[in-house]
Amino acid sequence: SQKIEQNSEALNIQEGKTATLTCNYTNYSPAYLQWYRQDPGRGPVFLLLIRENEKEKRKERLKVTFDTTLKQSLFHITASQPADSATYLCAPPGSGGYNKLIFGAGTRLAVHP
Amino acid sequence: DTGVSQDPRHKITKRGQNVTFRCDPISEHNRLYWYRQTLGQGPEFLTYFQNEAQLEKSRLLSDRFSAERPKGSFSTLEIQRTEQGDSAMYLCASSYSGGGDEQFFGPGTRLTVL
Numbered sequence: 001s002q003k004i005e006q007n008s009e010a011l012n013i014q015e016g017k018t019a020t021l022t023c024n025y026t027n028y029s030p031a032y033l034q035w036y037r038q039d040p041g042r043g044p045v046f047l048l049l050i051r052e053n054e055k056e057k058r059k060e061r062l063k064v065t066f067d068t069t070l071k072q073s074l075f076h077i078t079a080s081q082p083a084d085s086a087t088y089l090c091a092p093p094g095s096g097g098y099n100k101l102i103f104g105a106g107t108r109l110a111v112h113p
Numbered sequence: 114d115t116g117v118s119q120d121p122r123h124k125i126t127k128r129g130q131n132v133t134f135r136c137d138p139i140s141e142h143n144r145l146y147w148y149r150q151t152l153g154q155g156p157e158f159l160t161y162f163q164n165e166a167q168l169e170k171s172r173l174l175s176d177r178f179s180a181e182r183p184k185g186s187f188s189t190l191e192i193q194r195t196e197q198g199d200s201a202m203y204l205c206a207s208s209y210s211g212g213g214d215e216q217f218f219g220p221g222t223r224l225t226v227l
Contacts, residue, residue, distance in 0.1 A: 049213065098163070
């Protein structure tokens with residue numbers, strides 16, 4: 001079955017540093033992959049989508065890469081700020097169409113002043 | 114654009130009772146999804162509507178669960194004879210088939226079954 005793996009341990013970094021989060025997927029080849037941010041007690045918020053023919057996508061301080069050979073996506077936040085502290089979810093679509101998303105468990109990021 | 118709304122935000126019920134949740138998607142969105150999220154996990158897909166048609170249901174959705182989207186606008190998710198294992202955050206998301214593939218999530222309904 002389709003499996004999405006993200007670092008289960010929280011990532012703690014100092015303000016101003018670059019945070020790098022990893023998402024690995026197995027048993028299928030998604031056409032695209034999305035990243036969401038989730039704050040405690042709230043619904044996920046869409047950040048970026050990267051397609052299989054794109055190696056890299058940027059939005060302000062965010063950068064996503066998609067390596068279909070390694071079956072891995074990396075999510076970078078540069079010049080991190082305490083306000084970036086949240087859980088970040090990787091979500092490729094499931095098989096069978098309809099764009100339902102298969103989420104990883106998420107990685108909790110804590111940016112310390 | 115007021116975003117996706119869900120009601121209620123919190124529900125506490127006793128085991129065996131029935132509960133119903135409502136989701137109002139963004140008005141022009143024809144796709145609507147329900148997900149369930151437990152602590153420390155990512156959301157899990159439950160069911161999908163395109164307009165009023167329910168096109169996919171997860172195997173997670175037992176016979177006690179039913180969802181409707183009668184006029185292709187708001188949707189309801191009903192759980193009959195609730196069990197403690199149903200305790201979770203129930204999330205609704207919507208998107209537009211003519212737009213991008215990103216989904217817009219509501220704030221969720223937190224269900225606690227005692």
